[in-house]
Amino acid sequence: MLETSDGVSRRGLLGMAGATALVVGFCVPLRWSAQAAPAGAFSPNAFVRIDAQGDVTLVMPQVEMGQGVYTSISMILAEELDADWRRVRVEHAPPDEAHYANPMLTIQATGNSNSIRAWWTPLRKAGAGARACLVEAAAASWGVSGTECRTQASEVIHDRTGRKLAYGALVGRAAHLTPPKDPPLKEPSAFRLIGRPLKRLDTPDKTNGAAKYGIDALPPGVKFATLAQSPVLGGRVAHVDDRRARTVPGVRQIVVLDDLVAVVGDHMWAAKRGLEALDVTWTDGPNGTVSTGQIWSQLRKASAGTGAIAKEVGDVDKIFGPHGETSRGVINATYEMPLLAHACMEPLNCTVHVTPTSAKAWIGSQVLERVHAAVAKAAGLPESQVTVQNHLIGGGFGRRLEPDMAFAAARIAKEVDGPVKVVWTREEDIRHDIYRPAYHDILWARLEGGRIVGWKHRVSGSAVMARFLPPFFQKGVDPDGVDSAQDVPYDLENYRVEFNREEPPGVNTGFWRGVGPNNNVFAIESFVDELAREANQDPIAFRRTHLHKTPRLQAALELVREKSGWGGPLPPRCGRGVAVQVSFASFIATVVECEVDDAGEVALRRATCAVDTGLVVNPNTVMAQLQGGLIFGLTAALYGEITVEKGRVQQSNFHDYRILRFDQAPPIDVHLIKSGEAPGGIGETGTTASIPALRNAIHAATGVALRRMPIDRNLLARGARS
Amino acid sequence: MIQLSINGTSHAVDVTPDVPLLWVLRDVIGLTGTKFGCGIAQCGACTVHIDGKPLRSCLLPVGAIGARAVTTIEAVGATPIGAKVQRAWLDLEVIQCGYCQSGQIMSATALLNAIPRPDDADIDAAMAGNICRCGTYVRIREAIKLAASEA
Numbered sequence: 001m002l003e004t005s006d007g008v009s010r011r012g013l014l015g016m017a018g019a020t021a022l023v024v025g026f027c028v029p030l031r032w033s034a035q036a037a038p039a040g041a042f043s044p045n046a047f048v049r050i051d052a053q054g055d056v057t058l059v060m061p062q063v064e065m066g067q068g069v070y071t072s073i074s075m076i077l078a079e080e081l082d083a084d085w086r087r088v089r090v091e092h093a094p095p096d097e098a099h100y101a102n103p104m105l106t107i108q109a110t111g112n113s114n115s116i117r118a119w120w121t122p123l124r125k126a127g128a129g130a131r132a133c134l135v136e137a138a139a140a141s142w143g144v145s146g147t148e149c150r151t152q153a154s155e156v157i158h159d160r161t162g163r164k165l166a167y168g169a170l171v172g173r174a175a176h177l178t179p180p181k182d183p184p185l186k187e188p189s190a191f192r193l194i195g196r197p198l199k200r201l202d203t204p205d206k207t208n209g210a211a212k213y214g215i216d217a218l219p220p221g222v223k224f225a226t227l228a229q230s231p232v233l234g235g236r237v238a239h240v241d242d243r244r245a246r247t248v249p250g251v252r253q254i255v256v257l258d259d260l261v262a263v264v265g266d267h268m269w270a271a272k273r274g275l276e277a278l279d280v281t282w283t284d285g286p287n288g289t290v291s292t293g294q295i296w297s298q299l300r301k302a303s304a305g306t307g308a309i310a311k312e313v314g315d316v317d318k319i320f321g322p323h324g325e326t327s328r329g330v331i332n333a334t335y336e337m338p339l340l341a342h343a344c345m346e347p348l349n350c351t352v353h354v355t356p357t358s359a360k361a362w363i364g365s366q367v368l369e370r371v372h373a374a375v376a377k378a379a380g381l382p383e384s385q386v387t388v389q390n391h392l393i394g395g396g397f398g399r400r401l402e403p404d405m406a407f408a409a410a411r412i413a414k415e416v417d418g419p420v421k422v423v424w425t426r427e428e429d430i431r432h433d434i435y436r437p438a439y440h441d442i443l444w445a446r447l448e449g450g451r452i453v454g455w456k457h458r459v460s461g462s463a464v465m466a467r468f469l470p471p472f473f474q475k476g477v478d479p480d481g482v483d484s485a486q487d488v489p490y491d492l493e494n495y496r497v498e499f500n501r502e503e504p505p506g507v508n509t510g511f512w513r514g515v516g517p518n519n520n521v522f523a524i525e526s527f528v529d530e531l532a533r534e535a536n537q538d539p540i541a542f543r544r545t546h547l548h549k550t551p552r553l554q555a556a557l558e559l560v561r562e563k564s565g566w567g568g569p570l571p572p573r574c575g576r577g578v579a580v581q582v583s584f585a586s587f588i589a590t591v592v593e594c595e596v597d598d599a600g601e602v603a604l605r606r607a608t609c610a611v612d613t614g615l616v617v618n619p620n621t622v623m624a625q626l627q628g629g630l631i632f633g634l635t636a637a638l639y640g641e642i643t644v645e646k647g648r649v650q651q652s653n654f655h656d657y658r659i660l661r662f663d664q665a666p667p668i669d670v671h672l673i674k675s676g677e678a679p680g681g682i683g684e685t686g687t688t689a690s691i692p693a694l695r696n697a698i699h700a701a702t703g704v705a706l707r708r709m710p711i712d713r714n715l716l717a718r719g720a721r722s
Numbered sequence: 723m724i725q726l727s728i729n730g731t732s733h734a735v736d737v738t739p740d741v742p743l744l745w746v747l748r749d750v751i752g753l754t755g756t757k758f759g760c761g762i763a764q765c766g767a768c769t770v771h772i773d774g775k776p777l778r779s780c781l782l783p784v785g786a787i788g789a790r791a792v793t794t795i796e797a798v799g800a801t802p803i804g805a806k807v808q809r810a811w812l813d814l815e816v817i818q819c820g821y822c823q824s825g826q827i828m829s830a831t832a833l834l835n836a837i838p839r840p841d842d843a844d845i846d847a848a849m850a851g852n853i854c855r856c857g858t859y860v861r862i863r864e865a866i867k868l869a870a871s872e873a
Contacts, residue, residue: 066818066820066856067818068818197815199812199815200815200817203812203815203816203817204812206823207795207799207812207817207827208755208795208798209754209755209796209824213821215757215758216748216754218754250737250738267737267745267746267749268745268749268758269742269745269749270741272761343855345757345759345765345767345819345853345856346757346819347758347759392820394757394819394821395855396819425761426761426762624818624858624861627857627861628857629857630857631857632855635857653760653764654759654762654764654853655762655764659765660857660859661850661853662845662849662850662852662854662859663846663849665857665859667860
């Protein structure tokens with residue numbers, strides 16, 4: 001009883017509707033494919049489709065990887081459309097850059113915490129334009145003016161005559177109308193959906209096994225494969241002895257390509273056992289000697305030189321004095337962030353069926369059009385003969401902004417008769433990640449009268465944007481690399497921010513939740529904490545006096561001070577740390593409270609966060625993203641580090657690449673500040689916030705100023721420091 | 723052929739006895755609600771119930787199951803406690819990406835089957851084996867307490 005991949009099981013959906021009727025009151029299937037508008041439907045743009053029964057289908061230009069965006073996007077569209085929320089259905093968008101390119105990123109991508117920022121206005125206009133057509137259609141059928149009509153819950157209403165027409169009854173007439181280019185948008189005071197903690201549309205199916213992720217694709221006749229790529233980046237297959245592998249029950253085929261091998265079987269276990277039995281000799285190539293030590297020594301060496309200027313305000317050299325940064329009284333500190341894996345719970349996977357004239361891929365991806373192009377290239381087919389079906393995503397965090405897993409799967413599928421699902425083992429997933437870059441930051445400052453009068457920040461590390469979106473990399477400055485550094489929120493009259501591009505040997509680097517701000521907020525907030533100590537000031541008081549130009553952040557800081565119990569008594573070896581940030585256009589202040597035991601182990605006691613993210617579409621989603629984001633960052637601070645020896649990544653699974661567990665998670669309070677400003681981004685902000693806040697809490701608890709992540713327990717053990 | 727009783731239905735599967743239940747469920751029978759996360763019983767995404775007890779199906783050879791009843795996420799809602807846990811998960815909007823949540827719900831349901839009113843230490847012990855990368859732990863704790871309070 002293989003479930004076909006072309007429809008969510010009917011039974012599952014009906015069961016869910018019953019199970020959740022009390023809570024949610026509606027049921028939203030995530031269809032498997034964007035279907036062409038059926039005859040008679042009203043489809044005024046790429047996002048809205050209404051059928052004659054009045055069902056409203058919304059096509060999602062951004063992907064759902066847990067951040068709740070399918071619900072928020074639907075709320076924005078349904079708000080301006082005045083759709084009956086109970087009859088909204090959502091659908092994954094197909095690869096189609098012409099219609100679904102992210103307006104801020106210029107490509108069809110979900111990232112940089114910008115779904116709401118990028119789509120807020122276009123989607124409101126899409127909803128309002130569709131609504132305008134429906135109003136016009138109703139008004140024409142009644143022979144009245146559209147201005148006399150109003151809309152609510154998928155009906156056009158003419159109050160004077162008490163007449164109503166359901167949207168479903170208007171689709172035929174509306175389909176002949178052209179939506180206005182600039183339809184009037186609602187005043188926020190008129191919002192019926194936006195701002196409410198509406199239940200998520202994607203979660204009911206996630207409680208009963210019905211939700212379909214890429215890894216769940218089961219096209220008829222599918223076989224199962226797992227792969228081993230060269231353990232050293234750039235290495236090649238030298239020799240394969242497959243005699244033992246062929247004897248493993250269930251193994252059907254062995255695929256050997258230049259740089260990877262794959263075993264195809266009746267199920268994943270056969271493929272995995274077959275791969276273990278495959279005797280592969282690799283040629284390592286030039287990266288076979290790369291080690292973590294080499295990566296760091298190259299990065300530290302590069303950071304000794306002046307970087308490209310990202311921002312220059314005032315005259316910091318003059319403020320620092322005759323010897324520049326080495327002048328007497330200039331304080332400096334160096335901070336480092338390690339390579340990190342993403343470790344999404346859904347291991348990388350892609351299912352592909354290649355025929356001589358077509359290819360189809362099933363995947364969950366943050367970059368659907370890049371997957372489309374990668375599959376076409378691997379299959380040797382024009383993109384017009386390739387289709388890609390997106391799915392719910394079991395964690396993205398930036399890893400699924402890369403199409404490498406689709407390219408590899410399609411190359412394998414080209415050798416296989418029929419569809420093949422290529423699933424990476426967790427070990428392969430950790431060892432062949434595209435890692436969060438290692439960063440080395442140097443900061444210098446001069447204090448006068450308890451105030452920062454000069455500031456210099458040199459960021460050194462990978463330029464991810466230079467590879468990902470080259471036009472954004474200009475004059476040696478990576479805009480992601482200096483994000484939240486060049487636009488430091490503090491009142492600084494003299495400062496300079498520099499960027500040194502240094503790509504590590506032997507590993508690929510890419511986006512990881514929090515991206516550039518993760519590194520920069522860590523370095524800045526650690527340094528500011530150290531400056532506050534230097535100035536003999538309370539860390540919150542010191543920050544407050546430097547935030548006059550950023551009142552929204554000042555307000556968040558004041559709120560977190562109040563809510564976190566800041567300044568209250570604590571047991572020995574406990575401490576509170578604060579961090580503030582303006583990242584992804586949100587203003588956030590965070591306090592983490594921790595305890596450090598005699599062995600240097602850190603326990604998380606509490607986290608408190610105050611956030612002004614502008615106008616909020618769904619407050620429950622914002623809170624969830626902050627709670628989860630904080631934990632994501634705390635995991636990195638406590639455990640995250642990828643190391644390399646002889647060109648091989650040493651970590652492999654959750655026993656040696658640890659993730660914060662249930663019993664370690666602190667209580668978390670998130671306080672939303674009501675705001676009428678434009679919406680900010682939220683998905684990555686918690687991750688950025690918690691790392692420096694914990695680092696500063698540890699400093700308060702132990703007196704030890706950690707300068708690199710993850711935390712080094714040896715430095716924190718009692719008596720480790722005189 | 724190996725006989726299995728899964729969600730009240732008997733299945734005859736043509737695999738060797740060493741194949742872990744996880745892959746039989748997902749790849750042979752097509753019940754994809756049970757998830758693969760690590761393959762070494764470190765993350766709990768593959769948790770199922772064997773005679774009501776939570777077990778990691780990624781390391782459980784099908785040949786070792788015998789006549790014991792297998793319950794997966796697809797059918798846990800048919801039990802009163804399972805349904806209550808699912809409802810609490812939605813009431814408190816626990817879920818983000820959702821990939822680990824099949825396992826979380828199976829572990830939480832097994833906990834409430836064994837201890838109807840768990841304290842924080844009971845909850846910690848029952849849930850520490852289930853990793854959530856989205857960081858939904860705070861809400862999972864609240865949801866377990868909510869489900870327990872409705873018992």
